[in-house]
Amino acid sequence: MSADAPAEPRPLPPLEDLIEVLTLRDVGTAQIAVTDVQGRDAAESIGASSARVFEGRSQKMPHGRVFGGQVLAQCVMAAGITVRDLNDGDGARPIHSLHGYFMRPGDDTLPIRFAVEEMRDGNSFSTRRVHAVQKGAPIMSMVCSFQERAGGLDHQNAMPQVAGPDGLTSLADAFRGVDHPGARHIAESRPIELRPVESNMFLDAGPEQVATNHVWMRAVDRLPDDPLVHAAVLAYSSDYSLLEPVLRRHGLVWTDRRLRVASLDHSMWFHRDVRVDEWLLYAQQSPSAVSGRGLSIGEIFSEDGTLVATTAQEGMVRVKDL
Numbered sequence: 001m002s003a004d005a006p007a008e009p010r011p012l013p014p015l016e017d018l019i020e021v022l023t024l025r026d027v028g029t030a031q032i033a034v035t036d037v038q039g040r041d042a043a044e045s046i047g048a049s050s051a052r053v054f055e056g057r058s059q060k061m062p063h064g065r066v067f068g069g070q071v072l073a074q075c076v077m078a079a080g081i082t083v084r085d086l087n088d089g090d091g092a093r094p095i096h097s098l099h100g101y102f103m104r105p106g107d108d109t110l111p112i113r114f115a116v117e118e119m120r121d122g123n124s125f126s127t128r129r130v131h132a133v134q135k136g137a138p139i140m141s142m143v144c145s146f147q148e149r150a151g152g153l154d155h156q157n158a159m160p161q162v163a164g165p166d167g168l169t170s171l172a173d174a175f176r177g178v179d180h181p182g183a184r185h186i187a188e189s190r191p192i193e194l195r196p197v198e199s200n201m202f203l204d205a206g207p208e209q210v211a212t213n214h215v216w217m218r219a220v221d222r223l224p225d226d227p228l229v230h231a232a233v234l235a236y237s238s239d240y241s242l243l244e245p246v247l248r249r250h251g252l253v254w255t256d257r258r259l260r261v262a263s264l265d266h267s268m269w270f271h272r273d274v275r276v277d278e279w280l281l282y283a284q285q286s287p288s289a290v291s292g293r294g295l296s297i298g299e300i301f302s303e304d305g306t307l308v309a310t311t312a313q314e315g316m317v318r319v320k321d322l
Contacts, residue, residue: 017191019224026054027055027113030050052118061185064107065107072266076228078130080231083121092149094146095228098144100265100266103138112133113132114131116128116130127143160283165303168196172193174202191219198213198248201213202255211245211286217279233276238282238309239263246294246317261315264315268312271308274308274309280302292318293314298311
């Protein structure tokens with residue numbers, strides 16, 4: 001490097017980097033075109049819509065593909081901004097559910113654009129559809145719903161009785177000092193601290209092949225007080241370990257060279273207020289694996305036992321011969 005060459009910018013601390021990734025830029029509007037099977041304009045019968053378009057950068061990953069949780073979180077932010085703008089920014093309609101499909105791997109060297117269709121704004125609910133687009137093609141499509149806070153029936157499942165986070169080894173500590181790109185990323189670059197209750201699924205599936213898994217998680221530092229940011233970071237965090245009960249049931253670990261794993265879809269229901277910079281227990285179980293796909297269901301509890309969210313994800317889980 002010459003003396004006159006500019007210095008390489010220092011990487012942001014992991015959580016600051018995530019907040020920057022979630023800070024989307026409004027880049028205008030786009031028209032969503034709908035055609036019939038013959039390619040003719042079907043707007044008259046189906047209805048055309050205009051979408052607000054946002055753009056966000058991607059986080060660098062060791063494998064060069066965008067982390068699915070990042071796209072989930074950015075979709076939540078993009079949709080949430082359009083709902084919040086209806087209420088003069090007061091956040092009166094928090095997100096209560098999302099259902100998304102991963103369609104293509106993302107390139108972590110490129111930004112992603114998010115086209116948000118404002119499907120409906122009723123008296124209590126707002127519905128949005130988000131298309132995450134890169135290189136001119138969708139990499140994810142999501143529908144999500146927001147609701148004004150209201151009273152009503154109230155019950156929840158009890159939190160499982162497992163060891164608390166104190167005394168458990170975090171994944172970052174387990175991989176600190178290991179000279180491998182993936183290990184360095186886990187040890188140094190993740191904005192979410194994960195502490196497995198059972199064995200570390202990168203190294204050991206445990207002695208019992210059971211379809212359950214428990215992980216404590218929280219942001220590595222304090223987050224802004226914005227509820228939309230906390231919802232987005234919770235969606236981000238929920239994608240880390242949700243397929244682990246599928247692997248544990250079959251005695252597999254993430255580092256098994258025969259494994260081919262990819263998330264296919266992701267659903268999430270946000271039940272109660274949450275702070276993701278405080279400890280959360282992610283209780284996961286897999287009811288089924290078949291035809292190269294595994295399904296996992298997760299429940300997320302605050303440390304006091306409050307059920308704050310439920311998740312579901314199906315992933316491609318294949319074991320190839322080497």
